[in-house]
Amino acid sequence: MAEQEQRKVEELSFKDASVELERIVRSLETGDLELEESLERYGRGVELLASLRERLAHAEQRVQVLASQAEAPQAAVDTVSAPATAFIDE
Numbered sequence: 001m002a003e004q005e006q007r008k009v010e011e012l013s014f015k016d017a018s019v020e021l022e023r024i025v026r027s028l029e030t031g032d033l034e035l036e037e038s039l040e041r042y043g044r045g046v047e048l049l050a051s052l053r054e055r056l057a058h059a060e061q062r063v064q065v066l067a068s069q070a071e072a073p074q075a076a077v078d079t080v081s082a083p084a085t086a087f088i089d090e
Contacts, residue, residue: 009051021048 009017024045028038 009047012048012051014052014055017048017052021045021052024048 012020024041027033028041028045033041
């Protein structure tokens with residue numbers, strides 16, 4: 001875990017950040033840590049949680065944009081008033 005704590009939160013993938021946060025939560029729940037270490041891990045957890053929430057918000061926004069694009073009516077192609085091309089084959 002020390003290796004992951006050295007990496008910046010922005011460098012972690014979403015999965016890695018969430019796994020690290022879960023480990024921090026579990027370690028804090030045991031109550032076996034010294035006060036200083038608990039505070040360090042809590043601070044790291046807060047940082048990870050903020051990053052994860054921000055990433056989720058961006059992903060949700062992107063999904064909404066993509067969904068609205070998929071629902072938008074497609075521009076119809078006017079083939080009726082297109083010029084005739086029958087003379088090309090003649």
